[in-house]
Amino acid sequence: MKNKGLDYPYKKARSIFSISMVLITIAVSVSCSSDDDDLTISLDGPVLSVSDFTGNWTATSAIFESIDVPGNRLDIIEEGGSATLTVQANGRFAITINTPGLGSETFSGELGFNGEEYGDRLIVVFDGDARDDYELFNIGFENNVLFLSGITTFDFTGNGTEESAVIDLGMVRS
Secondary structure (H helix, E strand, C coil): CCCHHHHHHHHHHHHHHHHHHHHHHHHHHHHHCCCCCCCCCECECCCCEHHHHCEEEEEEEEEEEECCCCCCEEECCCCCCEEEEEECCCCEEEEEEEECCCEEEEEEEEEEECHHHHCCCEEEEECCCCCCCCEEEEEEEECCEEEEEEEEEECCCCCCCCEEEEEEEEEEEC
């Protein structure tokens, strides 16, 4: 017959040790996993591929509408400005927006698709931003016109304050 008094502390210690090991394993797996650090950007989407719109583009329409200030709208082309986009075969891009009275700014980064997660929307990661700080844009390509629209930020006044805005671009090859 076993002595229950001597056996109990060892069973309790083994039980605590087992539970501790399970908790440590769970903590390590949670801390090592990340949803956005592993963002996969592919050159091929479910409808379009980057190769479909690789090249130089000039905007025929470039409209920004503020989300923060209803009615605040700027049509850059109508105001005499311009917007150009260059897309490389590897997914690198540069867009230059010249806003009358506010000057010209160039933004660059990486673009592509992740059909599993975002369908046919374009993923854009701007240089200098963390990989998990991306923007999604609707994209269309019809009759040699490239359409991009989505939510971004824009400085409507040139004072350095970005506002949430909807962008709507129509572009032709240049």
